[in-house]
Amino acid sequence: MATKITSKASKRNIIGRKVKKLRKEGLLPVNLYGAKIKSQALQIPLSEFKKTLKSAGETSAVYLTIEGEKEEKPILISQVQVHPVTDQLLHADLYQVDLTQKVTVNVPVILKGESPAIAEGLLVSQQINEVEVEALPTKIPENITFDATLLKELGQMIKLSDTKLPSGAKLKVDPETTVAVVQQQKQEEEEPAAPVEGEEPAEGEEPTEGEAKEGEEPTEGEAKEGETKEKTKKEGEAKEPAKKPEASKPKGK
Numbered sequence: 001m002a003t004k005i006t007s008k009a010s011k012r013n014i015i016g017r018k019v020k021k022l023r024k025e026g027l028l029p030v031n032l033y034g035a036k037i038k039s040q041a042l043q044i045p046l047s048e049f050k051k052t053l054k055s056a057g058e059t060s061a062v063y064l065t066i067e068g069e070k071e072e073k074p075i076l077i078s079q080v081q082v083h084p085v086t087d088q089l090l091h092a093d094l095y096q097v098d099l100t101q102k103v104t105v106n107v108p109v110i111l112k113g114e115s116p117a118i119a120e121g122l123l124v125s126q127q128i129n130e131v132e133v134e135a136l137p138t139k140i141p142e143n144i145t146f147d148a149t150l151l152k153e154l155g156q157m158i159k160l161s162d163t164k165l166p167s168g169a170k171l172k173v174d175p176e177t178t179v180a181v182v183q184q185q186k187q188e189e190e191e192p193a194a195p196v197e198g199e200e201p202a203e204g205e206e207p208t209e210g211e212a213k214e215g216e217e218p219t220e221g222e223a224k225e226g227e228t229k230e231k232t233k234k235e236g237e238a239k240e241p242a243k244k245p246e247a248s249k250p251k252g253k
Helices: 016-024 046-056 220-239
Strands: 005-011 027-034 037-045 062-066 073-082 089-096 103-112 123-126 130-135 144-147 157-159 178-183
Touching: 005 046, 016 027, 027 046, 037 046, 037 089, 046 073, 046 089, 103 123, 103 178
Parallel strands: 005 062, 027 089, 103 144
Antiparallel strands: 005 037, 027 037, 062 073, 073 089, 103 130, 123 178, 157 178
8 A cells, every 4th residue: 555645734925926035944835726626825844845746746646734724635746846047946836636536647757778779879769758647646657667678679669558557547648659769879960160250140149259248338448449430430421422312113013
């Protein structure tokens, strides 16, 4: 019998950007929601939530007790927000479930073992990392595992239908979906050619030496150089007589 996973939370009055204060105090802001309940703003000690997440992941039922309430609430950790740079946990959504009603969740797909094809210089490409499964909250598989050692030759593949789900669990996608396939190694891409002088750098590229980055002020030397060029340009414009504008011509059909 699987170990019962429990957690405790307390009601939260701080919302919006002010939740930064909670994180500094070691508390994680969470929201509890469900099909037949009113959403609640809660908070859980970060250290406790990390232990719960490690034990339950997003597929195992957790029995949550809210401070001041006696009844346990069966929930699933449905979404966890993580800072993209520091990996700090920022927020989590908890979905209250009915243990008698089936739910659809994303279950991780894992390739286990090493394919003999790799020793032959081939590549094993995993096509999907998770798959939708329908089951009772207490019957959701922790993950779906496939045997990579069966992949031996070029073009050989593993499909979702090559595994058997636990009793009561059902795939919500085509069982013929490819999980992994043996392919040729990709050729190394050639290094991009250096940009031609005078061309603008592509979006996201760093400006070349001497160019000021967007939002930065030019240095004293750069400012003077720009002023000199502008002055020369204006002097040239003053010497050259202005040309009369040509009449616009109708475009041919």
